[in-house]
Amino acid sequence: MTDTITPPQIRVPDGVELRRLVIPQTLDAADAADFVEMVRVRNAVYREINGNDDDANTPDEILPNYQDQKYEQNLLWLLLRDGMVVGRAILTLPGEEGSRVAFVNIEMMRDAWGHGVGSAAAALLEQAAADAGRTVLQAWAMHTGEEGDRLTPPTGFGTVPLDHTARFLQRRGYRLEQIERKSALELNAQTHARVDELLAQAQRAAVGYRIVQWTAPTPAEHIDGYGLMKERMITDAPAAGIEFDEEVWDAARIADHEKPYLASRRTLHVTAAQHVESGELVAFNELVIGADRTETTHQEDTLVRADHRGHRLGMLVKCSALHDWRDFAPESPRVVTYNAEENRPMLDINEAIGFVPVSYNGAWKKVLTA
Numbered sequence: 001m002t003d004t005i006t007p008p009q010i011r012v013p014d015g016v017e018l019r020r021l022v023i024p025q026t027l028d029a030a031d032a033a034d035f036v037e038m039v040r041v042r043n044a045v046y047r048e049i050n051g052n053d054d055d056a057n058t059p060d061e062i063l064p065n066y067q068d069q070k071y072e073q074n075l076l077w078l079l080l081r082d083g084m085v086v087g088r089a090i091l092t093l094p095g096e097e098g099s100r101v102a103f104v105n106i107e108m109m110r111d112a113w114g115h116g117v118g119s120a121a122a123a124l125l126e127q128a129a130a131d132a133g134r135t136v137l138q139a140w141a142m143h144t145g146e147e148g149d150r151l152t153p154p155t156g157f158g159t160v161p162l163d164h165t166a167r168f169l170q171r172r173g174y175r176l177e178q179i180e181r182k183s184a185l186e187l188n189a190q191t192h193a194r195v196d197e198l199l200a201q202a203q204r205a206a207v208g209y210r211i212v213q214w215t216a217p218t219p220a221e222h223i224d225g226y227g228l229m230k231e232r233m234i235t236d237a238p239a240a241g242i243e244f245d246e247e248v249w250d251a252a253r254i255a256d257h258e259k260p261y262l263a264s265r266r267t268l269h270v271t272a273a274q275h276v277e278s279g280e281l282v283a284f285n286e287l288v289i290g291a292d293r294t295e296t297t298h299q300e301d302t303l304v305r306a307d308h309r310g311h312r313l314g315m316l317v318k319c320s321a322l323h324d325w326r327d328f329a330p331e332s333p334r335v336v337t338y339n340a341e342e343n344r345p346m347l348d349i350n351e352a353i354g355f356v357p358v359s360y361n362g363a364w365k366k367v368l369t370a
Contacts, residue, residue, distance in 0.1 A: 010123045013116035018089070018124055021076040023066045027059055034078055035059060037085050041078075045087065045107045049142045050359070054184075054296040054336055061290055064260035071095045071253065075128060079108060079117050086112035089121040091128050096245035102134035113164060122172050130368055136243050137366045140180065141165045142359065151176050151362070155240045158341030160362045169364050178240035178363035179341040183355035185322075186334050187297075191354050192326055198352060199319035205312040209273045211320045212281070216258040216268040223251045225281030226270065230254070233301050238340040242363050265291040269328065271321035273304075273313045283313040285321045293329040299337035302346065314349045322353070 012018060024032035039059045046055040066074050072094050079087040087108030094101055104125045106118055129137055143160040150159035151166055158179030160166060166176070185191060218226050227249035234244045247253075261268045266288060273283040286300040299321075304313045325332070337355065339346050 010120060010127060011116075012120045015082045016115070016117050016120055017078075017080040017083075018120060019078040019080060021078055021088075023074075023076075024063070025067075027063060032059075035063065038076065038078055038088050041085050041087060041109065042107060045109060048110055049144075054334070056295075057290070061264040061266055064263040068256055068259065070256060071247075077121065077124065079106075079112070079121055081112050081115060081117055086117060087121070089125055091125045093129075093132055093134065094245050096247065099245045100134055101136045101138065101243050101245060102129035102132065104129070104137050104139045106139075118168060119172075122168075126172075126368070135368045137174070137368065138242055139169065139174065139364045141169060141362045141364060143362055145359065153178050153240060153362075155179070155238075155342045158360060160360050166362065169362075172366065174364040174366045175241075176362050177242050177365045178238075180338050180361040180363060181341050181347070181357050182336060182338050182359045182361065183347075183350055184334050184336045184358045185350075185353060185355045187322075187326070187332060191322075194354055195319050195322045198315055199323055202312040202316040202319060206273065206316045207311075208276050209282070209308075209311065209313060209316070210276055211271060211316065212274050213269070213271045213320070213324060216261050216270070218254055218258065218270070222272070222281060223254055225274075226272070226284065227251070227254055229272075229281060229284050229303050229305065230257075230301070232305060233303055236303060236306060238343045240340070240342070240363065241365060243365075261288070267293075267328075268300075269321065269324070271317045271324065273308075273317050275308065282308040283317050285317040287321050287325055287335070289329050289332055294331040294333075297325065297329060297332045297335045299335050302337075309345075314346060315352070318349060318353060 021034050021038055022031050024035050036059050039062055043056045047053060072092055075091040077089045078085050079089060090105040092103040106121050108118055126137065143165055144163045146161050146163050149162040151162055152159050153176045155178055160179060214222060230249040231247055234247055258268060269287045271285045272281045275282050283304040285302045288298045288300055289295060
């Protein structure tokens with residue numbers, strides 16, 4: 001779907017508008033106002049859910065992520081009620097050949113719930129996905145901590161409440177497939193001491209491995225190894241019933257992946273474990289922070305290659321990264337990260353370091369019929 005007109009088969013309640021968002025070339029462009037408003041409402045929604053600004057971004061930090069459509073296409077809409085922007089809807093279409101997957105995301109302010117805005121947006125995303133030939137719709141939803149009935153995914157690991165979001169997705173035909181834990185680590189003297197102790201233990205266990213670190217852009221000598229590990233994030237990480245397309249990470253894709261970080265002055269810092277005998281990179285961890293290094297740090301991908309597990313390399317790369325981070329971003333107050341609830345090996349590492357769960361997301365899936 002490439003136009004700004006809502007298909008006639010989508011029922012839009014009176015007073016509701018689904019406005020296709022044009023991605024501007026710059027934030028100074030004449031058509032940039034809607035994008036800036038989209039970022040404002042995004043941050044407001046996350047603040048309502050989290051009670052803090054850990055997930056807040058500025059327009060200049062987000063814009064580069066939507067300008068490059070080479071590896072995935074992002075279609076966005078502003079959701080308006082009575083002329084006020086109350087949320088956003090996003091359809092992400094992976095670019096791998098033959099992909100049948102689409103990722104959907106609807107985020108709205110709570111006072112806009114119950115007026116048909118979300119239902120109209122969901123129907124629009126479903127129609128747009130079908131028009132693009134996608135039959136598997138998947139969504140990650142942040143859930144409240146409210147009491148009451150709980151839902152358990154087929155994995156048997158974790159639960160989310162049967163809250164407004166869960167009921168909305170169930171009515172639309174989605175099934176809960178997996179629970180994702182959001183964890184936070186407070187960065188303080190106690191944490192630093194624990195990290196140093198665990199790092200020393202991991203170094204003693206990881207005989208035959210050494211740490212290499214870099215800040216994007218990735219040095220030429222590490223591109224191939226880093227690319228192979230990024231590819232394995234799709235095949236090796238627990239996915240439950242969620243479908244992902246296998247990806248190829250060559251030098252061009254790594255450069256394109258890093259381009260938004262560099263353009264927005266966000267730092268991507270990679271800590272990797274190298275097998276000394278072969279020279280191969282076999283584990284890695286990523287830490288990310290914006291230009292303002294007093295904000296929350298985000299721990300992104302972490303992986304230990306399956307053929308090198310059992311040497312405490314996960315603990316080694318995580319603790320090495322956090323040890324380095326106290327000099328790089330000494331005023332960052334905390335680190336947040338996400339893990340599948342069934343990924344017990346990685347959660348064991350996080351919990352030993354001091355990460356604590358702060359919320360849970362649901363991974364939901366719907367298969368479209370002809």
